Amino acid sequence: MDVDERMDVVPTLAPNDGWWRGAVIYQIYPRSFADGNGDGIGDLAGITARLDHAARLGVDAVWLSPFFRSPMKDFGYDVSDYRDVDPMFGTLDDFRALLARAHQLGLKVIIDQVLSHSSDRHPWFLESRRSRDNPRADWYVWADAKPDGTPPNNWLSVFGGSAWQWDTGRCQYYLHNFLASQPDLNFHHAPVREALLDMMRFWLDLGVDGFRLDAINFCYHDASLRDNPGRGRPAAGDPTAPASNPYAWQLHRHDKSQPEALDFVREVRRLMDGYPHTTTVGEIGDEAGVAMVAQYTDGGDRLHMAYCFDLLSPDATARYVHGVIERFEAVAGQGWACWALSNHDCMRLASRWGGAEPPPALLRLAPALQLSLRGSSCIYQGDELGLPEAEVPFELLQDPYGIAMWPEFKGRDGCRTPMPWEADGPHLGFGSGERAPWLPADPLHRLHAVDRQEADPGSLLHHYRHLLRWRRRHPALVQGTLRLWPVHEQLLAFERADGDERLLCAFNLSPRAATLPLPDALAGPGALQPLDEGVCQGAGRDGAALRFEPWGVLFARLA
The missing domain is CATH 2.60.40.1180 (Golgi alpha-mannosidase II)
Structure with a gap:
């Protein structure tokens, strides 16, 4: 069969029962959920042992943040091997056991896929940086310096400074939208896309039920490398960066959210359509917010769902939330939103909407509102307990974003501290207590511990469970x-x-x-x-x- 004949073949679609449409997904941040071996870092065995918590909550699926091999410069969002589990989290057999237990409990399993960039220690990048003519020379975004040696354009990194890093071997700059240790893959190069789709096929064959696609709108860049227009320091940051970060001072017209990304999204959908009852949820980090959620999910040949940062804002006024919903409904078409009020990248919901002393009634309103919106929902671990943002002193910070932007922006560690399972247990029951957790357990979280809320029929935890049962x-x-x-x-x-x-x-x-x-x-x-x-x-x-x-x-x- 020649190429033209293959193009005429209509692929057979696998059945999809649409379980994801209106589903509630529980996000698990593996480092901080449960420590199964006492080394102070959460792991897959710990998650497996605590999966009944998600099942009793009444959610449809769990989403696992990255657990792949990584130098952990950005805590797993810098992948050095897409097909293996980092030893700090366990083994592939541990993941298989987690998958089996989740399915036994009636839970779907969605895993993170970090496609826009890799670790600088990934074998692909190590080969790419060796020369300008090796087999993977074009797998990353390389560009010559300007005549005066400065970077090729004005693009900025989300985490601060230029988005370009000089490489002395190739005598070129490479693009990194995040840390310098997270070089951007070149999606204009077809072999890159093919390799990533093949990697996703590996996990689908293993039995996962779907993917959360990290920063999916960052996959493509403007091939002409045009400068972004400036807008000056805004009164408030755009949804993806605080006002104190100069990243918010640009209109990101050319470094992300390019039209070619929709073609890759269609390639992803064709892959998913070959596996029964699977789904995708994309993360959209862009000023256009809900409009891009609609764009990335419309038409039946793109992502199944997507979420943006619009409801991750500190603004929870009726007028603001009305505006978010109104904008989405105006352009939604066949698109489908997955609404998130909190996640591992922003201040915890209780503190962001409720301040230093969140009103209990507000904490009960939030899930009632979220679960009433048209779309699916993501609940971040600990929000069902009403956890406030943890205070992490500068000397204990782990997040490179917070370390770089301190003190105006304290980073993301405050929403990533260990899950409090037992009020009187070592480190609030996060692990065996043999070693202190990678981030300190917040003493204030003792009042919100799972075991205390289990014993109180009027607790927020029981309220979440009741809401989820009622909604069904x-x-x-x-x-x-x-x-x-x-x-x-x-x-x-x-x-x-x-x-x-x-x-x-x-x-x-x-x-x-x-x-x-x-x-x-x-x-x-x-x-x-x-x-x-x-x-x-x-x-x-x-x-x-x-x-x-x-x-x-x-x-x-x-x-």
């Missing part, structure tokens, strides 16, 4: 349509509908009482029935209006 009983919340009510300074309200089920979801995103007049069609008796199922708080009907206490939540059935 309402198809409108899992896969229904969404229609926003008019914008309000304090209240966010929208309708979800599926078949005969029509629900109102309303939230007071403020510390002050609020009133929402009902439209005439709902003002009559029986037209709106609040759901008394343990999911409402501080809200109810008062004649022709809805009244909310601070952080009140109301779900109601609409006639």
